[in-house]
Amino acid sequence: MQLTHVVTQVEHAFEPARELLKPILSNPTLLGAWALLVLVCVGVLWWDIRERNGALPSLMKFVWTLVALYSGPFGLAIYWYSGRTQISHDSLWRRGFRSTAHCYSGCGAGEVVGLVAIAGMLAIGSTLVQAAGTFSLAYVFGYALTVGPLMQEGEGFRTAFADAFYSETPSITIMEITAIGTDLLLAGGAKFGSPLFWGSLAFSLSVGFLFAYPVNAALVRFGVKEGMMNPKKMGEGSAHSAD
Known part of the structure; x- marks a missing residue:
């Protein structure tokens, strides 16, 4: 009963935002325009990587592609600010x-796969099942994107998983609570083929990123996470090799 009361209070508090956003996110024309904008952003990203940032590791090229797919111009701006070898300095x-972005790419994949599989392929309409399944897959994909590279570097599975669990759990948890919570608030009960289903999913992913960012910055600040390699150094190394 207490949980139900809390949920009701949260829904009531965010009702003005929901009333504002639902017509926008359920508009097919706006959703189509957003999809086109996302494709343009991915094209710009790939062009920049091919022409100027080929020194980036394959993993980060994959990460930035997913970030741009999830968040369009917002994701492209993040790449431009922090992921290119041309950044003025690291911070x-x-x-x-x-x-x-690294966490977001894996968790976002888990959310998309979870919702498509549960709500689409399996046609399960239960909000609780959708939320639980999506939450679980976000952890699986999020951990996998850390465990895989660590095992490639020579770590055993147990050690790699322990490292991923320790460093990724706080950010994944915050990201998924806010992303899935936003999605349920805006599109709870929406049909798989409706514009609101997809518009809310895209919007909620970016909300999850925004809330997870300060958590990741704090984890990097206190040495829990390394924060991925400085891309500027990769570019300098590539230039020296060419010389």
Whole structure:
């Protein structure tokens, strides 16, 4: 009963925001325009990586592609600020953005796969099942994107998983609570094929990123996470090799 009361209070508090956003997120024309904008942003990203930032590791090229797919111009701006070899200098804020982007790419994939599989392929309409399944898959994908590279570097599975659990759990948890909570608030009960289902999913992913960013920046600041390598150094190394 207490949980139900809390949920009701939260819904009441955010009712003005929901009333404002739902017509926008359920508009097919705006959703189509957003999809086109996302494709343009991904194209710009790939062009920049191919022409100017080929020195970036394959993993980060994949990460930035997913970030741009999830968040369009917002994701592209984050890449431009913190992920290119041309950045003027590195900083805690840029490292925080790279760390959040890495977490975001895996968690976002888990959310999309979870919702498509549960609400679409399995046609399960239960909000609780959708939330639980999506939450679980976000952890699986989020951990996998850390465990995999660590094992490639020679760590055993147990050690790699322990490292991922220790460093990624706080940011994944905050990201998923806010992203899934936003999605349920805006589109709870929406049909799989409705514009609101997809518009709310796209919007909620970016909300999750924003809330997870300060958590990742703090984890980097206190040495829990490394925050991904400085891309500027990769560019300098590539230039020296070419010389």
